[in-house]
C-alpha cells in the first residue's frame with residue numbers, strides 16, 4: 001500500500017452512512033465502554049443516536065484530556081504570507097476569481113509581521129498562503145523558512161500540497177508540522193466545490209499526508225471543512241484516515257482541526273449546518289477515539305463557545321488572529337480569507353484561560369529534543 005488512497009477506495013460511503021444512521025442507543029453505550037482506537041465505536045459516537053449521550057461523552061473526554069495533556073493549552077498564531085491563489089474553491093475569499101487585492105509578503109514585510117507576533121508573546125506560528133505554485137511555491141517557502149525559524153521554536157505550514165522531496169527540503173530547514181485539510185472526503189461534493197486549479201485533484205490531496213510523513217516531518221494536521229457535506233460521515237472518514245496514518249507512520253504526531261464553514265467574500269452558505277451541540281459531539285468523539293491526538297480550535301468560533309469547549313478535548317488554540325497577509329501590521333478586512341468570530345485580544349484570551357484554570361503554553365516543543373540521544 002503506498003498511500004491512504006488505496007484504503008479509501010475500499011471504503012463504501014453508502015454502507016458507512018447506513019450504519020451511522022441506524023446506530024442504536026445500545027451501540028452508543030457499548031462504544032462508551034470501549035472507544036479508544038475502535039472505528040466502530042467512533043461511528044457510534046458520531047451518530048445521531050449519540051446526541052442523547054453528550055453529557056457522559058463530555059465527562060469522559062474531559063477526563064482523558066486532563067490525564068494526557070494536563071491543564072495545558074498551546075497557543076499559536078496564523079501568519080498569512082500570501083493570498084494569491086490559482087484555485088477556485090467556492091467557500092473561500094482567496095478564490096482566484098474573487099476581485100480582492102492580492103498580496104505576497106516581501107522579506108521586510110514578513111519581518112514586520114513576525115516582530116508584532118513575537119511582541120504578543122507567541123513562539124509558535126502557522127504559515128498560511130493561498131495555493132499558487134509559481135509565485136508562492138517551494139522556492140518562496142524555502143527562502144522564508146530560515147528567517148521564520150530563527151524567530152519561532154515551532155513553525156507549521158498550511159499551504160498547497162507539495163511533493164515528498166519538497167517536504168524533505170523544508171524539513172531540513174526546520175519545518176515542524178504541515179496541516180493539509182481534505183475539506184470533504186466525498187469526491188462528488190469535492191468536485192462541486194473545487195472547480196478550477198490543481199486542487200481539483202482529489203486523490204493527490206488525499207495522498208499528501210503520506211508524502212509529508214515519508215519526508216519525516218514531525219507533525220501532520222488533518223481537517224474537514226464542516227458544512228460542505230454530511231459532517232458525521234466526513235468526520236468518520238477522517239477517523240479512518242487518522243488511524244491509517246498512525247498505524248503506517250507511527251513516529252509522526254497528529255493533530256486535527258474541526259473548522260465550520262464561515263462567511264467570506266463571494267462565499268457560499270453551509271449546505272449542512274453543524275450546531276454547537278454537534279461540534280461538542282465531534283470533539284468528544286475524537287477525544288474518546290484517540291486520547292493523544294491534538295485538537296486545535298481557531299477564532300472561527302465565538303468567544304463564549306470557545307470558553308466552554310477548552311476542557312472537552314482542545315489542546316491548541318489561536319488568539320487575536322488575522323486571516324490576511326500583512327494583517328498584523330496593517331489590518332484591512334479587504335484581504336480576509338474568512339471572518340473570525342472570537343475577536344478578543346491575546347491578553348484577553350490568556351487572562352480568561354487562567355481564570356478558567358488553564359495553563360496557556362507559549363512553547364511546548366523543541367526540535368532539538370528529538371535529535372538528542374537518550
Ligand code: SF4
Pocket residue numbers: 085086087088089092093094095096129130131199
Ligand atoms: S481554500 Fe485554499 S486553495 Fe481554495 S481558494 Fe482558498 S486559499 Fe485557494
